[in-house]
Amino acid sequence: MSTMTEPADLGVIDTSNFRKHTSSNRLQRALIDRFHEKITGIVRSLDPQTLLDAGCGEGFVAEIFLQAMPELQLTGFDPLPEAVELARRRNPGAIFDVGSIYEIPHPDHSFDVVCCFEVMEHLHEPDKALAEMARVARRAVVMSVPHEPFFCLSNAARGKNWDIRPIGSDPDHRNFWSRETFGQFVQRELDVELLTGSLPWTICVGRPR
Secondary structure (H helix, E strand, O other), rough: OOOOOOHHHOEEEEEEEHHHHHHHHHHHHHHHHHHHHHHHHHHHOOOOOOOOOEOOOOOOOHHHHHHOOOEEEEEEEOOHHHHHHHHHOOOOOOOEEOOOOOEEEEEEEEEEEEEEEHHHHOOOOHHHHHHHHHHEEEEEEEEEEOOOOOOHHHHHHHOOOOOOOOOOOOOOOOOOOHHHHHHHHHOOOOEEEEEEEEOOOOEEEEEEO
């Protein structure tokens, strides 16, 4: 699982997610690759036939999942049309649309597994998004968020985002959960089955009630 420089024919976009996944920083690439391996193993263990990638970005995670699970029927959405277009180019066998996590355009219990990686920390209304994902999931919701305060500290240790408060945070982050507090948050809508991580991220698996 490599996060090497993006091939030009797949396009380039200036988002934090794209920069993260195409970084040439060896430490950052190692952390992201380890994170990808962890979430892929978790999702494979759930044995889904259908999966929704909520906030799919440019389709990096979708590509990894489809390489590991070629028969997976993957659907994704993102609010940025440019990101959706790149996700389509990267994964021509999947379905991607522009959409909002606050109003997921699918019926109840539409997908075996719903995934949402590195999205919830950006949201003004994470509780509304959580309820929507719980609604459309049949078997599980798999999410990740930065593990605070370790995420901020790891950025600060690399000299990154010293001018942001809290120091080291991404300027677009609005929610700051520790592993324990994120588990408590998820418990509002789902039964937490697994609360683990891949430094500096928390990973949670919740089961619909």
